[in-house]
Amino acid sequence: MTQLPDGRYVDDAPYDPQASIQTLERADLDAPNWLLVWRKFKQHKLGLISGVFLLLCYLMLPVAGFIAPYTPNERQSEHLYSPPQSVNYWHEGEFLGPFVYPMTAEADLETFQWKFVPDLSNPLKLEFFCKGGEYRLAGLIKSDTHLFCPPDGATLFLWGSDRLGRDVFSRILYGAQLSLTVGLIGISVSFFLGILFGSIAGYFGGRIDWVINRVIEILRSLPELPLWLALSAAVPSNWGPVSVFFIISIILGILDWPGLARAVRAKFLSLREEEFVRAAEMMGASSSRVIRKHLLPNFMSHLIASATLSIPAMILGETALSFLGLGLRAPAVSWGVMLNDAQNLASIEIYPWTAIPMLPIIIIVLAFNFLGDGLRDSLDPYQS
Amino acid sequence: MSILRYTIFRFGTMLLTLWAVSALVFLIINLPPGDYLSNQIAELRASGQSAGVAKAEFLRKEYALDRALWEQYMIWIGFLPGPHGFSGLVQGNFGWSFEFDRPVRDIVGDSLWLTVLVNVAAIIFVYAVALPLGVIAAAKSRTWIDYTSAFVGYLGLATPNFLLALILYYYGRKYLNIPIGGLMDPIFEGQPLSWEKIKSISVHMIVPTIVIGTAGASAMMQRLRANMLDELGKPYVETAIAKGMSPSRMLAKYPLRVAFNPFVADIGNLLPSMVSGSVLVSVVMGLQTIGPTLLTALKTQDQFLSGFVLMFVALLTLIGTMISDILLVLLDPRIRYEGRES
Numbered sequence: 103m104t105q106l107p108d109g110r111y112v113d114d115a116p117y118d119p120q121a122s123i124q125t126l127e128r129a130d131l132d133a134p135n136w137l138l139v140w141r142k143f144k145q146h147k148l149g150l151i152s153g154v155f156l157l158l159c160y161l162m163l164p165v166a167g168f169i170a171p172y173t174p175n176e177r178q179s180e181h182l183y184s185p186p187q188s189v190n191y192w193h194e195g196e197f198l199g200p201f202v203y204p205m206t207a208e209a210d211l212e213t214f215q216w217k218f219v220p221d222l223s224n225p226l227k228l229e230f231f232c233k234g235g236e237y238r239l240a241g242l243i244k245s246d247t248h249l250f251c252p253p254d255g256a257t258l259f260l261w262g263s264d265r266l267g268r269d270v271f272s273r274i275l276y277g278a279q280l281s282l283t284v285g286l287i288g289i290s291v292s293f294f295l296g297i298l299f300g301s302i303a304g305y306f307g308g309r310i311d312w313v314i315n316r317v318i319e320i321l322r323s324l325p326e327l328p329l330w331l332a333l334s335a336a337v338p339s340n341w342g343p344v345s346v347f348f349i350i351s352i353i354l355g356i357l358d359w360p361g362l363a364r365a366v367r368a369k370f371l372s373l374r375e376e377e378f379v380r381a382a383e384m385m386g387a388s389s390s391r392v393i394r395k396h397l398l399p400n401f402m403s404h405l406i407a408s409a410t411l412s413i414p415a416m417i418l419g420e421t422a423l424s425f426l427g428l429g430l431r432a433p434a435v436s437w438g439v440m441l442n443d444a445q446n447l448a449s450i451e452i453y454p455w456t457a458i459p460m461l462p463i464i465i466i467v468l469a470f471n472f473l474g475d476g477l478r479d480s481l482d483p484y485q486s
Numbered sequence: 487m488s489i490l491r492y493t494i495f496r497f498g499t500m501l502l503t504l505w506a507v508s509a510l511v512f513l514i515i516n517l518p519p520g521d522y523l524s525n526q527i528a529e530l531r532a533s534g535q536s537a538g539v540a541k542a543e544f545l546r547k548e549y550a551l552d553r554a555l556w557e558q559y560m561i562w563i564g565f566l567p568g569p570h571g572f573s574g575l576v577q578g579n580f581g582w583s584f585e586f587d588r589p590v591r592d593i594v595g596d597s598l599w600l601t602v603l604v605n606v607a608a609i610i611f612v613y614a615v616a617l618p619l620g621v622i623a624a625a626k627s628r629t630w631i632d633y634t635s636a637f638v639g640y641l642g643l644a645t646p647n648f649l650l651a652l653i654l655y656y657y658g659r660k661y662l663n664i665p666i667g668g669l670m671d672p673i674f675e676g677q678p679l680s681w682e683k684i685k686s687i688s689v690h691m692i693v694p695t696i697v698i699g700t701a702g703a704s705a706m707m708q709r710l711r712a713n714m715l716d717e718l719g720k721p722y723v724e725t726a727i728a729k730g731m732s733p734s735r736m737l738a739k740y741p742l743r744v745a746f747n748p749f750v751a752d753i754g755n756l757l758p759s760m761v762s763g764s765v766l767v768s769v770v771m772g773l774q775t776i777g778p779t780l781l782t783a784l785k786t787q788d789q790f791l792s793g794f795v796l797m798f799v800a801l802l803t804l805i806g807t808m809i810s811d812i813l814l815v816l817l818d819p820r821i822r823y824e825g826r827e828s
Contacts, residue, residue, distance in 0.1 A: 320506050323754070323807055327762030328780060328799050329514065332792065335784035336517035418646050422766050425648060426781060441649075445770070447659075447666065450652055460649045467644035 139403070142480035149476015152469035159466065163279050167237030170272035171251050171258050174435045176235050178257055178267040180207055183453050184218050186262040193225045201225040204256035215452065226253035262455035265443055273435050274459055280436040282466065284351045284420040285413040291355025293409055296362030301393050303363070304370025315367075318360040326357050330419060334428045343434035350429050354416045365408060369401045403481045411474035414467040421463055437463050493812055500808050504801060508575070511796045512559045515789045521551050522584040522787050549582060549790075562793065575797065581790030585783065590794050594776055598798065600669055601775040604698065604764055605802065607691055609753065611699035612706055612760075617749075619703075620710030625737055627715060635707065642704035647763050648770040651697045655771070658693055665690055667772040675774070694773055698764045702756045710749055717741035747818050753810040757803045765799065 103111050144150060162169065178184075184207075189200050203220035210217045234248040252258035260271040303314035333353045337346055373379065374397075382392050423429030424438025425445070432439060437459040444450055444457040520528075523546045530538040546552050550561045550568050560566035562581065564574020573579040580590040623635045658664035665671070669690050674683040717723065718741055726736045768777030776795045783792035 316506075320503050320510070323503065323758060323803055324507065324510075324800050325758040325761040325765070325803055328765055328796055331765075331780065331784055332511075332514045332796060333517070335787070335792075336514070338518070414644070421646055422648070425646075426766070426769060428781075428784070444652075447652060447656055450656060457649070457652070460646065463646060464641070464644045468640055471640060471643065 139480050143476055146476035146479060148472045149479075152472035153476070156466070156469050156473060159278065159282065162275070163282060164240035166275040166279055167239060168245070168247065169249050170237075170269075170275040171234065171248055171260075172269040172272040173235035173237055174268065174273050174276040175433055176268065176272075178263060178269075180267070181205065181218070181257050181259065181263050182207075182216060182265065182267045183456075184216075184257065184259050184263040184267070185453075186455050187220075187257070187259050189228065189258075189260070190225070198225055199227060200250075201227045202252065202256050202258055226256045228258070229253055261458050262453070264440070264456055270440070270455060270458055273440055274437070274462055276435045277437045277440055277459065278462065280347055280430060280434060281417060281420060281438070281463075284347070284354065284436070285416040285470075287348070287351035288354035288358065288416040288419075289409050289413050291352050292358035292362060292412070293405070295356070295359035297366055297398070297405070299359065300363035300366025301370055301397070304367040305374060305389060305393055305397070307371075307374075311367075314363070318363055318367075321357065321360040322364075324357075326419070327422065329357055330354065330423060331426070331428055334423055343431065347430055347434060350420060350423065351416075354419050358412060358416065361412065362405065362408065366401075366405070369404075370397060373397055373400060404478075407474055407477040407481055410470060410477055413474075414470045417463065417467060417470075489812075489815060492815060496808050496811055500804050503804060504797075507800045507804075508563055508797060509559065511793055511800070512562060515793045515796070516555060516558075518787055520787075521789060523549075523551055525787065526584075545584070562790070575794070580794045583783070583788050583791040585786045585788040585791065590791050593791065594779060594794065594798070597774050597776045597779060600773070601764070601768075601777075601798075602802065603687075604669070604691065604694055604768075604773065604775055605757075605761060605806075607695045608698040608702070608760055608764065609757075609806075611695045612703045612756070615699070615703040616706035616710060620707040621714060621737060621742060623707065624711045624714030624718060625733070627711075632711075639704035639707050642700040645700075647697055647701065647767050650700060651693065651767055651771050654693045654697060664692060669694070669773050669775070694764075694767060694771060697767050697771075698760055701763065702760050706749065706752060706756065709752065710745060713745035713748055714741055717744050747814065750810060750817060751814050754807040757806040757810075761799055761803050 104114055105111055143153075167173070184205060187202055187205065189202060191197060191200060193201065202225075203222055204224055204226060205218045205220050207216045207218055209215075229251050230249065231247055232251040233246050234251045236244060236246045239245050250258075257263075259269050261274070262270050264270055264273070299314050299318075303311040330353060333356075334350060337349050341349070379392060379396055382396050387395070420429055420436065421438035421441065424431075424436055425441050427442065430436045430439050440459040441457070444459075450457050523542050527539055527542045527546075530536075530542065548569060550558055553561070557566060560574075561568040562574050564572055564576035564579070566572075568574070575581075580594070582588075583590050583593050586593055619635050619639075623632045626632055655664070655666050659666055670683060670686045671690075674680075674686055677683060720741075723736065723741060726740060727733070731739075764775065765777040765780060767773070768775040769781050772778070776798065780792060780795040780799075782788070783795060
């Protein structure tokens with residue numbers, strides 16, 4: 103490409119009168135749908151960044167134990183409510199690499215708080231790929247190697263420690279494992295129910311449609327949280343953390359499907375009359391085959407986009423339930439469980455870092471919103 | 487169909503829905519194994535206090551908890567006679583709270599009105615904020631005003647309610663001296679309504695209203711902006727501008743009217759989530775609404791109390807949705823009384 107003196111741009115390639123102007127456009131027209139969607143999605147910068155960020159977050163989940171310096175319930179009883187420590191590189195004008203100053207707790211007899219005083223004369227270097235508390239990689243492989251650990255004789259609380267002297271940073275990483283997967287499991291349940299009932303209602307119509315429609319209307323007109331509360335209050339208190347986790351995500355999904363079912367039903371009602379459906383029926387395809395092979399693929403992408411937009415509601419729902427003490431329970435670690443500690447103003451005033459888990463919640467919810475918006479905008483590549 | 491007939495029809499469907507909801511609620515509150523009294527009896531037996539057992543057994547009979555589940559339901563609603571004749575929700579008897587050992591009516595009392603008050607205030611807040619912001623964001627689209635309001639809106643959607651509550655309380659106290667927690671000064675509790683009490687309530691309402699309304703306002707603002715942008719691209723807008731109409735008059739006279747319909751219809755979708763939010767926020771902020779009562783009742787398996795609160799919350803949303811449906815028909819004669827299709 104060269105620029106002429108008058109400011110126009112001209113292609114350097116020699117002019118070929120034979121070349122069809124159509125070839126390039128033909129390639130575009132024949133491009134598979136996903137390519138067109140991807141091209142359009144790339145335009146939506148915020149959505150793209152959010153998508154990459156979320157992908158990284160989910161990839162981090164199985165190796166959370168490796169990245170976290172501590173295990174989630176490891177207590178440093180000498181360091182309750184320790185403030186965030188900074189990782190330093192320069193000690194008295196000399197480069198040492200990443201190190202921390204050891205902190206000692208001193209009781210302040212006026213405010214009755216622990217004060218943490220760093221020992222500035224004693225820099226201790228961080229260790230890398232070192233031995234620490236035992237954890238399971240991806241929940242399967244036992245390991246005790248951590249990416250980085252506190253040096254002997256010092257602590258490493260990047261984001262401070264909580265009421266029991268547990269590292270907030272490590273707990274956020276572990277909490278992500280539950281908080282982020284709750285949305286996925288919930289949305290799968292809601293997706294399954296929504297498609298099942300929506301397609302039955304839309305495809306068969308008649309009385310069954312009427313019944314399902316009424317159920318949808320009733321469920322949609324009810325406030326979700328009190329029902330979530332009531333359902334989770336029914337979870338027996340002697341269940342283990344894993345089963346509570348699954349049942350909570352299922353509860354979140356059970357009340358979410360009506361919105362999706364409504365969308366599916368509306369699409370089915372319009373697509374049911376199309377010729378390709380009638381053709382399939384005349385060739386003897388069963389109803390379930392028509393629904394699965396001919397109807398659903400038509401708007402699967404739209405469903406995925408709308409599902410992406412309802413994941414945040416579930417993540418917030420889990421947080422709210424755990425925050426109120428009816429969701430996940432300790433020793434399970436989720437962001438809501440952690441925020442349970444930051445429930446009162448006093449702790450936010452004195453120990454602001456206990457409220458840090460709200461940052462990942464806000465960021466993740468925003469990211470899902472942007473990703474969903476981007477997907478929704480780009481899923482119809484033929485629309486300008 | 488006249489508007490009156492539509493109102494009656496809509497009221498009828500609401501009652502039917504409420505009936506279905508009552509069955510659902512009853513089912514949910516009976517999901518945990520056993521009931522409050524049978525748990526108590528087991529506990530008393532375990533600690534060897536036989537005197538209490540007799541009383542609990544008596545209460546079980548008194549409240550028909552020893553009957554089949556469907557019979558219990560019918561008695562609770564008031565369709566079947568209980569041990570003392572018909573006395574269910576339909577007859578205005580809300581039941582007995584075992585945990586507090588008082589009638590449900592006494593426990594919920596004032597908090598019912600405060601719940602309604604908080605939610606109505608939040609709805610007014612949503613409209614008051616979303617309407618001007620949405621219109622301005624659309625009119626000045628792709629300027630810093632639009633981007634700022636979009637950013638604030640997204641943040642409002644993403645921040646969990648209870649965190650917003652804590653943050654606002656903290657800074658409100660620090661800089662504006664806004665009182666923390668509750669819906670009125672403790673001295674006014676149980677007092678008859680007076681000017682001072684109203685003032686106290688309105689000062690205490692500021693933070694809860696903002697907190698409950700923010701998420702709804704953000705969602706509504708974004709939707710109004712999108713609707714307005716759709717309308718602004720249409721030829722009639724161009725004609726109006728070409729005629730020399732002032733932009734603000736043109737906005738208010740044409741596109742806003744068209745964009746306004748979904749705005750009203752949306753309240754039906756918005757209300758459930760706002761009532762949800764208010765329950766949660768009330769627990770965190772210690773408001774004297776039914777939120778905290780619901781939480782205690784659910785945790786202690788106090789079934790009549792939690793059942794009543796759940797029914798009340800559902801009734802609140804159903805009435806709100808009904809009003810929005812009727813308003814919509816009044817606003818837009820094109821809607822042919824078939825209900826909303828969104």
